[in-house]
Amino acid sequence: MGSTRNMQPKFRRRRQMAAALAIALVVLLVGTCAYVWYQRDVVAVRDYEGEGNGNVVMVRVSPGDSVDSLAEQLVEKDVVGSRRALMSAAERKDPELQAGYYPLQEQMSADKALEWLSSDDRRRGVVDIPNGLTLQDVKVVDGDNRKGIFTLVSEQTCQDEHTCVSVEDLQKAAAQTPPEQLEIADWALDKVNARGDDPKRIEGLISPGVHLFDPTSSPEEILKSLLKTSKEQYENTGLLSSAEKVGLSPYDMLVAASLVEREAPEGDFDKVARVILNRLDVNQKLEFDSTVNYDLSEVEVATTDEDRKRPTPWNTYAKEGLPDTPISSPGLQALHAIENPAEGDWLYFVTVDRDGRTVFNRDFDAHERAIEESRRNGVLDSNR
Structure with missing residues (x-):
């Protein structure tokens, strides 16, 4: 009898634990169902109203981005209430996106977020x-x-x-x-x-x-x-491998390309590149007015005798070889020209008319005659 009475409290505790577990499972089930319902029927379609709560969020739109590719970023940053609301708005508005950074706000309506994302006035960076x-x-x-x-x-x-x-x-x-x-x-x-x-x-x-x-x-x-x-x-242009072929360091390739960019007329980039390389090969000063102008407070096509005599890290009238740094940001055409220069023995060139016709020479006397033609046509100032 004594052993039976001792077991009754154990049975009661087990029943109580089982009941508590059952209640917990019910609560969990109800909570899960409520969560699923909230996520599916509330959060998944939630759309805020208006222009946001005042908290600025910077959103990056990269080249090629679409509303679909931006959706995760916009939802995670709480700019819009849900992906579904955003995509529905996109179907209505069909926005045109441009790459850039856009200062949006938290909790914007999907319509307003897309309006700001497609606004040129709000485009930054x-x-x-x-x-x-x-x-x-x-x-x-x-x-x-x-x-x-x-x-x-x-x-x-x-x-x-x-x-x-x-x-x-x-x-x-x-x-x-x-x-x-x-x-x-x-x-x-x-x-x-x-x-x-x-x-x-x-x-x-x-x-x-x-x-x-x-x-x-x-x-x-x-x-x-x-x-x-x-x-x-x-x-990505092949700068490093081209430098070995041309015989300049990659940095000097960039310096030379910047000279091509500032000196060469359209269509003659590869010829000017060859003149630069030819002069470097024979240790002849480059003597480019663009390198004189680079360090001046005011620039013009023709430079003065005084300016050309002034020693600077860039003035190729006063120093041998290339300038110490590039004198501009060279474009791909200029860089390709120094990577793939034209074939020729030219050491001189000058633009001789207002149409941009440029004469290339090896012979200095022929170059002097081209300079006189340029002066007659008003391209070069004979008094400088």
Whole structure:
């Protein structure tokens, strides 16, 4: 009898545990069903109202992105309530997306989010760098100022109150950030370091074309992004292998290409490239006015005798060989020209008329006659 009474509390505890477990399973089942219902019938189709809650979210649209490819990013950042709401809005609006960064807000309606994502006025962090542009602004004699890369980048960051990276900020980052931190290409490191704290030490290393960067990031991160993508673009042209074939270092290939970019008329890039290489081969000074102009506060096609005598790291009238750095950002055509120069023995060239006709010569006397023709046609100023 005693042993039977001792077992009764154990049975009761087991029954209580079983009942508790059953209740827990029911609660779990109900909770799971409620969660599934909420996710399927509420969250999955949820759409916020209006223009958001004021919390800015930067959304990147890469080349080739679609609404479908952006959906996960927009939902995770709580810009839109659900993928389904976004895709439904896309079917109604059929937006045209352009690459860039867009300051949206949390908890926007899907319609409003797509409206902002397809608005050119809200597009940020996109800079289109023309061939032959320099880092710094250039003042042209009797002409307008030409905006430099630093200015174009700065303008993209200063369109909103919450962020603005000045030209001075970018110059300081270019001058003082260790080149390795900026992801400067290995083949350019020595030359960049040799320029000390000169912001122009990264001249030519930011390639022409369209670049995307986060406009809310630091000056160092912005330059790092531009330099990294540029390095990849330059190397994808076959720069490293071509350098061995041509007999220049990859960095000097870029320097030479920048001269082609600034000196060569359309259609004659490969010929000017050959003149550069021929002069380097015979140790003849390049004597390009573009290298004189590079360090001047005001530039024009013809330079003065005084300017040509002024020694600078770039002036090829006063120094032998190539400039110490590129004098612009060379485009692919200029780079291909120095990689694949024309065949010829020319040492001189001059544009002789307003149509851009350029005469190439090996003989200096013939070159002098071409210069006189150029002066008669008003292309060169005979008084300079």
